[in-house]
Amino acid sequence: MRYFSTRGAGPVSLDDALRQGLADDGGLFLPERLPRFSIEDFTGCDSVQDVAAVLLEPFFSASALEAELAQVIAETFRFELPLTRIDAADGTADLLELYHGPTAAFKDVGAGFLAACLTRLEGDPDAPLTILVATSGDTGGAVAAAFDGRPGMRVVVLFPEGRVSARQEHQLTCWGDNVLSLRVSGAFDDCQALVKAALGEPGLTAHYRFSSANSINIGRLLPQSIYYAHASLKVYRERGQQPGFIIPTGNLGNALACIMAREMGLPIGPVILSTNANRTISDYFDTLEWLPRASLETLASAMDVGNPSNMERLRHLLGDAETLRERIGVLSVPDEAIREALRRDFSEFGFATCPHTATATYTWRKLDPALRGDEHWVLVATAHPAKFETVVEPLIGQTVPLPAELAEILTRPSRAVDVEPELDAFVARLREHFA
Ligand SMILES: *Cc1c(COP(=O)(O)O)cnc(C)c1O
Numbered sequence: 225m226r227y228f229s230t231r232g233a234g235p236v237s238l239d240d241a242l243r244q245g246l247a248d249d250g251g252l253f254l255p256e257r258l259p260r261f262s263i264e265d266f267t268g269c270d271s272v273q274d275v276a277a278v279l280l281e282p283f284f285s286a287s288a289l290e291a292e293l294a295q296v297i298a299e300t301f302r303f304e305l306p307l308t309r310i311d312a313a314d315g316t317a318d319l320l321e322l323y324h325g326p327t328a329a330f331k332d333v334g335a336g337f338l339a340a341c342l343t344r345l346e347g348d349p350d351a352p353l354t355i356l357v358a359t360s361g362d363t364g365g366a367v368a369a370a371f372d373g374r375p376g377m378r379v380v381v382l383f384p385e386g387r388v389s390a391r392q393e394h395q396l397t398c399w400g401d402n403v404l405s406l407r408v409s410g411a412f413d414d415c416q417a418l419v420k421a422a423l424g425e426p427g428l429t430a431h432y433r434f435s436s437a438n439s440i441n442i443g444r445l446l447p448q449s450i451y452y453a454h455a456s457l458k459v460y461r462e463r464g465q466q467p468g469f470i471i472p473t474g475n476l477g478n479a480l481a482c483i484m485a486r487e488m489g490l491p492i493g494p495v496i497l498s499t500n501a502n503r504t505i506s507d508y509f510d511t512l513e514w515l516p517r518a519s520l521e522t523l524a525s526a527m528d529v530g531n532p533s534n535m536e537r538l539r540h541l542l543g544d545a546e547t548l549r550e551r552i553g554v555l556s557v558p559d560e561a562i563r564e565a566l567r568r569d570f571s572e573f574g575f576a577t578c579p580h581t582a583t584a585t586y587t588w589r590k591l592d593p594a595l596r597g598d599e600h601w602v603l604v605a606t607a608h609p610a611k612f613e614t615v616v617e618p619l620i621g622q623t624v625p626l627p628a629e630l631a632e633i634l635t636r637p638s639r640a641v642d643v644e645p646e647l648d649a650f651v652a653r654l655r656e657h658f659a
Pocket residue numbers: 329330331362472473474475476477478479526527580581606607
């Protein structure tokens with residue numbers, strides 16, 4: 225399989241698309257065509273790993289990793305991705321729980337896959353690859369966890385001092401010697417600027433073999449399609465019905481993986497995107513005008529995106545707004561509605577949801593009752609509520625029990641190195657830690 229940029233550059237191999245992240249022309253990589261599957265292609269495939277082996281095979285043709293696909297799959301899908309039935313006042317649905325990985329959010333899937341692939345392609349104990357990741361919270365923890373202890377690989381996480389929650393900070397700072405956690409006295413933008421400045425220094429980049437693990441890497445999308453394929457096949461086999469999916473959406477990476485699975489022939493019905501108060505996508509569907517803007521801060525902070533970069537991929541795959549709005553639904557959910565959904569979820573389901581997941585449960589309750597009843601809906605749960613306890617606990621009046629993975633991480637010692645948002649200071653910390 226060959227890969228092209230949405231802006232035309234290419235072709236490159238899967239391996240180069242994984243290495244580069246962003247294409248040279250500033251576009252995003254996509255496979256030259258999506259393979260088509262029939263449901264019979266998955267006969268006998270019951271586990272997530274079985275489904276992954278069939279679905280990923282064409283994407284790995286001609287990759288140096290082709291012979292190691294089974295190991296890559298085994299390393300990526302090490303935790304459960306279960307469907308849980310919910311019974312609520314408005315009917316029944318399934319919750320697709322994507323939060324059983326090491327840092328309790330769906331980003332563990334993409335980060336784990338990228339780590340399994342990049343370690344095999346680039347891991348070199350004599351000259352380690354150094355992954356730089358600026359984070360406002362969730363991504364950095366998932367990347368650090370995925371590369372923790374991997375031979376020939378290093379990670380430098382940069383996060384803004386005082387702008388991440390205590391639990392998030394712990395998830396960014398509790399790893400082994402190959403992970404350097406830098407607490408930057410500045411904002412997220414300063415962290416991003418530092419990464420950019422470092423990548424712009426050829427001498428430094430060559431010495432440390434810098435690379436970046438950004439959210440637009442094709443290595444995030446491919447494994448995310450697997451849980452949609454697996455869940456849709458399960459529902460289809462049990463009910464004879466193609467489930468609809470309601471997906472909490474920020475940068476559109478998770479939802480795009482679902483839409484790709486549908487394009488590949490998996491039994492997926494309607495797809496609805498739930499955003500927070502950031503209305504760039506919903507306004508685009510309403511007005512047909514694409515107007516990216518600065519992001520607003522909301523309770524669903526991992527979805528605070530004003531310029532969802534994966535829209536470029538979605539348009540390339542399906543077409544412009546007029547086509548998109550016929551094929552995909554969208555609802556923007558303001559903070560007050562997130563609060564209402566968090567309270568109702570807890571009282572009706574008997575367990576808490578996270579603020580991102582609550583945009584999906586809110587959207588589901590808002591559906592036309594006939595549509596809600598006729599379709600079988602899968603609501604995507606993107607993170608565990610214990611990660612966002614400062615939002616959730618006051619609303620439900622209880623503490624949220626910690627899942628085992630998160631509890632284990634929180635017992636580890638945490639260590640961060642403070643740094644000023646300046647390149648010289650950054651380089652000095654790097655030298656001290658990695659020599
Ligand atoms: C990243 C994230 C999202 C948004 O996913 P996108 O792929 O950016 O649309 C939603 N929920 C949680 C918990 C996240 O960490």
